[in-house]
Each structure stands twice: as structure tokens, then as C-alpha cells.
Amino acid sequence: MNAEFNGIISPENLVYKKPELMNEVPMHYCPGCSHGVVHKLIGEVIEEMEMEEKTVGVSPVGCAVFAYRYLDIDWQEAAHGRAPAVATGIKRLWPDRLVFTYQGDGDLACIGTAETIHALNRGENIVIIFINNAIYGMTGGQMAPTTLLGQKTATCPYGRDAELHGYPIKITEIAAQLEGTCYVTRQSVESVASIRSAKRAIRKAFEASMAGKGSSLVEIVSTCSSGWKLSPVKANEWMKNNMFPFYPKGDLKDKTSE
Amino acid sequence: MGRMKGAIVVDTARCKGCALCVQACPKAVIAMGKRVNVSGYPYVEVICADECIGCASCGIVCPDGCITVYRKRIDD
Amino acid sequence: MAEQEVTLMKGNEAIARAAVRCGVDGYFGYPITPQSEVIETLALDKPWETTGMVVVQAESEVASINMVYGAAGAGKRAFTSSSSPGIALMQEGISYMAGAEIPGVVVNVQRGGPGLGTIQPSQSDYFQATRGGGNGDYNVIVLAPASVQEMADFVDLSFNLAFKYRNPVMILSDGVIGQMMERVVLPPYRPRRTEEEIRRECPWATMGRTKDRRPNIMTSLELKSEVMEVHNLHLQEKYRKIRETEVRYDTWQCDDADYVIVAFGSAARLAQKAIDMARDCGIKAGLFRPITLWPFPTEQIAAVAQGRKGILVVEINAGQMVEDVRLAVNGSTPVGHFGRLGGIVPEPDEIVDALRKMEN
Numbered sequence: 001m002n003a004e005f006n007g008i009i010s011p012e013n014l015v016y017k018k019p020e021l022m023n024e025v026p027m028h029y030c031p032g033c034s035h036g037v038v039h040k041l042i043g044e045v046i047e048e049m050e051m052e053e054k055t056v057g058v059s060p061v062g063c064a065v066f067a068y069r070y071l072d073i074d075w076q077e078a079a080h081g082r083a084p085a086v087a088t089g090i091k092r093l094w095p096d097r098l099v100f101t102y103q104g105d106g107d108l109a110c111i112g113t114a115e116t117i118h119a120l121n122r123g124e125n126i127v128i129i130f131i132n133n134a135i136y137g138m139t140g141g142q143m144a145p146t147t148l149l150g151q152k153t154a155t156c157p158y159g160r161d162a163e164l165h166g167y168p169i170k171i172t173e174i175a176a177q178l179e180g181t182c183y184v185t186r187q188s189v190e191s192v193a194s195i196r197s198a199k200r201a202i203r204k205a206f207e208a209s210m211a212g213k214g215s216s217l218v219e220i221v222s223t224c225s226s227g228w229k230l231s232p233v234k235a236n237e238w239m240k241n242n243m244f245p246f247y248p249k250g251d252l253k254d255k256t257s258e
Numbered sequence: 259m260g261r262m263k264g265a266i267v268v269d270t271a272r273c274k275g276c277a278l279c280v281q282a283c284p285k286a287v288i289a290m291g292k293r294v295n296v297s298g299y300p301y302v303e304v305i306c307a308d309e310c311i312g313c314a315s316c317g318i319v320c321p322d323g324c325i326t327v328y329r330k331r332i333d334d
Numbered sequence: 335m336a337e338q339e340v341t342l343m344k345g346n347e348a349i350a351r352a353a354v355r356c357g358v359d360g361y362f363g364y365p366i367t368p369q370s371e372v373i374e375t376l377a378l379d380k381p382w383e384t385t386g387m388v389v390v391q392a393e394s395e396v397a398s399i400n401m402v403y404g405a406a407g408a409g410k411r412a413f414t415s416s417s418s419p420g421i422a423l424m425q426e427g428i429s430y431m432a433g434a435e436i437p438g439v440v441v442n443v444q445r446g447g448p449g450l451g452t453i454q455p456s457q458s459d460y461f462q463a464t465r466g467g468g469n470g471d472y473n474v475i476v477l478a479p480a481s482v483q484e485m486a487d488f489v490d491l492s493f494n495l496a497f498k499y500r501n502p503v504m505i506l507s508d509g510v511i512g513q514m515m516e517r518v519v520l521p522p523y524r525p526r527r528t529e530e531e532i533r534r535e536c537p538w539a540t541m542g543r544t545k546d547r548r549p550n551i552m553t554s555l556e557l558k559s560e561v562m563e564v565h566n567l568h569l570q571e572k573y574r575k576i577r578e579t580e581v582r583y584d585t586w587q588c589d590d591a592d593y594v595i596v597a598f599g600s601a602a603r604l605a606q607k608a609i610d611m612a613r614d615c616g617i618k619a620g621l622f623r624p625i626t627l628w629p630f631p632t633e634q635i636a637a638v639a640q641g642r643k644g645i646l647v648v649e650i651n652a653g654q655m656v657e658d659v660r661l662a663v664n665g666s667t668p669v670g671h672f673g674r675l676g677g678i679v680p681e682p683d684e685i686v687d688a689l690r691k692m693e694n
Contacts, residue, residue: 018323089404
């Protein structure tokens with residue numbers, strides 16, 4: 001250890017470390033992947049709410065399929081797109097538990113659109129964490145429902161063309177229109193400020209679900225440096241320049257104080 | 259007057275060398291090293307420990323939770 | 335013992351009412367003919383106001399089965415019901431439940447197919463039910479009720495088997511049993527399990543990780559082939575144990591029979607009538623009724639076939655269970671099949687004719 005740090009590194013001076021719920025298992029995510037940051041935030045919020053023993057997560061099919069390996073809470077791994085239905089089953093029968101799903105764009109906004117819309121519309125007291133990186137990461141970089149027009153992927157190698165592939169879907173905007181949702185927001189985790197904001201959003205959503213106020217959707221506009229073929233730092237820049245204009249950040253709906 | 263003095267511990271075995279912390283650090287305390295860890299990733303190293311103010315930016319942006327941050331008021 | 339109340343109701347209603355009385359925690363379903371009375375009865379009876387049982391009309395059968403996955407994976411007694419096309423949609427979820435060892439119950443009130451088919455009764459989902467139905471090497475326990483009483487009785491039995499083996503269980507009924515009204519004695523009311531009881535009985539359940547244990551994970555995924563093979567071998571060992579201990583069947587008038595009809599569910603009822611008629615014309619016939627279609631009563635059928643002139647398999651399909659019967663009998667006795675298709679229920683005299691043909 002650096003000699004200059006002597007005398008500072010001791011428990012009473014601790015100001016930041018990963019949450020206890022995040023274990024030491026090396027995550028399979030690529031370097032710089034947004035998933036890890038969001039995992040940490042979920043762990044931190046659960047700990048701050050003291051809900052470690054009362055939380056059940058539902059992991060998707062997609063890169064985050066193994067989320068259950070990294071956060072030491074109870075998990076169910078759902079079939080592709082079915083996480084909101086699985087979460088409905090858990091939450092309806094354990095209403096005092098904190099139940100959330102963690103889903104990517106393909107899982108949530110494509111194959112699981114029906115389950116997503118209807119769970120939100122029923123006002124299930126669950127939270128959906130939606131990682132939108134506009135690409136299928138796990139299967140190797142194919143077009144997602146949220147892939148931007150012109151964006152190149154393995155299945156639209158010449159760029160997404162509306163005539164060939166249709167338009168990117170703004171499912172978060174749809175969610176905000178549903179009577180059952182109480183909190184719908186779009187966040188990101190590329191900077192300290194945005195990470196703090198995303199954490200506040202996750203906390204608000206978790207608290208609203210425990211207060212029985214209805215469904216929440218927290219979209220995290222994210223990077224996929226491998227899929228986008230950019231370095232993590234450049235992927236953040238690309239996200240800011242290309243994703244944020246089409247997926248503007250901020251709360252789309254907040255009825256949590258009503 | 260005292261000043262805030264920071265210190266970080268990097269779990270170099272889990273670091274994937276994404277360099278997001280390097281970009282986040284306001285004081286250029288850390289940089290990508292030349293060595294690689296057991297997983298084959300280059301990892302970040304402290305190059306200027308004295309500059310660290312313990313702001314925790316590096317730890318907050320680290321996707322793999324590799325950085326632990328400490329801070330202490332040092333009296334001049 | 336308290337006097338038992340005999341009531342008259344449809345098979346579908348009996349399923350619903352028995353579930354409430356057996357302390358079932360949740361029902362998730364989607365309407366489809368001829369089983370919609372299951373969810374309609376639950377909606378009418380409002381068990382959430384009495385036992386606390388949750389009833390949700392889902393957006394699809396796909397969602398229904400995954401709600402069962404979630405609820406049952408969290409240790410609760412949860413079930414869904416549907417009819418053939420809807421059950422086809424559920425196969426993904428059932429396969430995931432088998433892989434993750436989640437103990438849910440699925441009721442299939444069969445109708446004719448393929449495709450949208452017909453709303454009339456059928457037994458043409460036999461293969462789908464007894465071969466797993468979805469992807470992968472797995473089995474679900476399949477119970478075939480032949481009366482409204484058995485519709486009621488098999489609810490508790492299904493849950494007991496499901497939780498005993500951590501495996502999905504299917505009640506394979508059909509439009510005849512689901513729609514017909516019969517006398518039934520419902521099971522007595524039993525309270526739903528408490529949180530402490532679930533914790534004790536289901537230490538695997540995902541109901542929140544307490545500090546004294548590692549996280550519980552419901553998953554069917556494993557990327558390391560050597561680990562996945564171990565998991566599959568574990569499942570196969572479980573299925574072997576189920577085959578060894580859970581075979582159920584019934585026989586009727588087999589002792590002196592020259593011919594044994596093998597039939598399940600509503601077809602067995604028709605066969606009983608046909609056997610009476612056949613005996614009136616001098617053909618000595620009896621009935622072997624598999625109650626568990628998986629595990630299949632292979633050895634018992636092999637034994638009952640010994641020394642008979644013939645075995646006639648009667649099904650409301652093109653010939654599905656007959657394959658299992660032939661495997662069981664293994665050539666020792668001639669095996670024939672009689673079935674009607676398209677939602678037509680065979681007449682008893684047609685069955686007698688089929689027996690006569692075997693005689694010649």
C-alpha cells in the first residue's frame with residue numbers, strides 16, 4: 001500500500017465502499033458495463049431501507065441473467081420477458097416483500113412487452129428496473145427494440161432503417177400513460193451526479209412499491225461498450241450525444257407524494 | 259486550518275481496467291497501470307496519492323465495486 | 335366425523351371450490367372455453383375475503399404460468415387452469431418450473447385440436463402432458479380425473495405431490511369432466527400455511543434471505559455443461575423415485591375379463607358403460623384406468639394383460655396412450671385402439687363394436 005495513505009485507511013475514515021449485499025464474485029459483465037453500477041445502487045438502497053431479509057429480485061434473460069450471482073438476496077430467474085409476471089406472482093402472495101425486476105431492453109420492450117405493460121397497468125406494487133442500452137448484449141450485439149435509427153448492430157449492419165426495421169420504441173413514455181404506474185423516470189449512470197440521481201430514483205420507486213402506491217418503472221439509459229464497439233469512456237460520450245436526445249432524462253410521472 | 263486527505267484501496271484482482279474511475283477522478287490520483295491481473299485485465303493504480311481528497315467519485319462510478327475510499331481531516 | 339355435505343356442481347367449479355378449501359394461496363388464469371368456470375367461480379366466491387387466497391386474471395396464459403412460477407417459487411401453493419391451446423402457450427413456463435424445481439399445479443380441461451381446434455372435449459394432449467411438453471428432459475406428474483369428485487380430490491393431492499417432489503403437477507381433465515355436473519363432497523376447510531410453516535417446509539423458497547442462510551435462487555440456467563449434467567441426473571433420479579412410488583390406477587371387473595379396456599378420464603366412464611353392455615352380450619370385459627398418466631402404470635398394465643384375449647385402448651384422440659400400453663404389454667397380448675376425433679365423444683355402443691371386432 002502507498003506510504004502516503006498511511007493513517008487514513010482505517011474503518012473510522014471509511015467514506016465509500018460497495019454495498020455489503022454485493023459479494024466478491026467477479027461479475028461477468030464487460031469492462032465499464034452500466035449493469036455493475038446499477039447493481040451497486042440496488043444493493044445500497046436495499047441496505048439503506050433495511051430490506052435485506054425482505055427483498056426478492058427477478059432477473060431477466062439477457063446480460064443480467066446472472067444478476068443473482070452478485071447481490072446476496074433471494075432471486076428468481078424468469079423466462080425471457082416474463083419477469084413482471086413472475087414478480088406479480090411473488091408480490092401478490094408476499095405483499096410485505098420488496099419485489100423488483102431487473103430487465104434489459106430486449107427482455108422488457110420486445111418479447112416481454114405484454115407482461116410489462118399489463119403488470120404496470122394493473123398497478124402491481126413492484127418496481128421494474130429497465131436497462132436500455134439499445135442493443136442485445138448477451139447474444140452478441142443484435143438490434144434491440146430501442147436501437148436508434150441509423151445505429152449499426154449485427155442484425156442491422158447498415159444502420160437501423162425505419163422502413164426495414166421499424167422505429168425505436170419509447171416504452172417508458174407508454175408506461176407513464178398507464179393508470180397503474182405511480183412513478184416513471186429515465187435516468188443514467190455515467191457520472192457521479194447521474195448515479196446519485198439514479199439512486200434517488202430507485203429509492204423512491206422501492207419506497208412507493210412498499211407504500212402500495214402502484215408500479216414504478218426506472219429506466220436507466222446505459223452503455224454497451226462491447227456491442228457499440230467503443231471504449232467505456234467513449235461509450236459514455238456516445239450515449240450522451242445520441243441516446244439522451246431521443247431518450248430524454250428525467251421524471252415522466254411522479255404521483256408518489258399523492 | 260486542516261484539509262481533507264483521502265485514500266483509496268483498489269481491489270486489483272476484480273478491476274477490469276475500464277478506466278471510468280480515471281476519468282471521474284478530479285485530481286488525477288489514479289491511472290491505468292501497465293500490469294495485468296489474474297483475469298488478464300490491466301488495472302488502475304494510484305500514481306499521485308497525496309492529491310487524493312477522498313471525494314469517492316472513483317468508487318461511485320466503478321461498475322465492479324473495486325474501490326474503497328477513506329477520508330480524514332489532517333491538521334496542518 | 336362431521337356429516338359430509340353433498341353438493342351438485344360442474345367439474346370446473348369443483349376445482350375452484352376445492353382449491354379454496356385446501357388452503358391454496360393463489361390462482362392465476364386466463365379465460366378459455368371449456369374451463370372458464372374455474373376463474374369465474376373464484377371471482378364469484380371471493381376467497382380473498384375469506385381465506386386470503388389471491389385470484390388474478392392475467393393478460394395471457396404465458397403470464398399466468400409465470401405468475402405461478404413466481405408465487406410457487408416463493409413457497410406458496412399456486413395454480414393455473416386453461417384448455418389445450420392455452421396449455422400449449424404455457425409450455426415454456428412449465429419447462430422452466432421443471433428445471434428450477436418449482437412446485438406449481440396446472441389444470442388442463444382439454445378440448446380438440448390441433449390449433450384453435452374445437453371447444454368440444456378431447457384427450458389429444460396426452461402426449462404433450464406425459465412427455466413433458468416443453469423443451470428439455472423433464473416430466474410433470476399427470477393426474478387424470480374421471481369424475482367431478484376426483485376433480486375436487488386431485489387438487490390437494492396435486493399440491494401435496496408438487497411440494498413433495500418440487501415438481502409441476504398437471505391435472506389432465508377434459509371438457510366432459512369440466513362441464514358436467516355431478517354430486518361432489520368438497521374437502522373440509524384447511525387454513526393456508528403460515529409464514530413459519532412455509533419457512534419450515536420450503537427452506538428453498540425465495541421469500542427474503544434471512545441472515546442464517548445463503549440466498550435462495552430459482553433458476554433453470556447453468557452454462558457449465560458438467561454442472562448441468564449433474565442437475566439433469568438429479569432430476570432423472572427424482573423422476574425414477576416418482577415412477578417407483580406414485581403410480582396410481584384403478585381396475586373394475588377385470589378378474590374374469592377376456593378383454594381389458596384401458597382408458598383414462600372421461601373415456602374410462604364411457605368404457606364402464608360399454609363394459610356393462612358388452613357383458614350383457616356375453617363379452618367379458620373389464621377396465622384398467624390409469625389415474626397417473628405420468629408416472630404410467632406400465633408394470634401393472636403388463637400384469638393385467640397376462641392371459642387376456644385382447645386389450646382395447648379407448649381414448650378421445652387418434653391413439654396416444656395406446657403407445658404406452660403397447661410398450662407395457664410388449665407383444666404379450668394383442669392391443670387395439672378406439673377413438674373419436676374432432677371433439678366427438680365416443681358412444682358406448684361404438685366401444686362395444688370395437689370389442690366385437692377384436693373378438694373376430
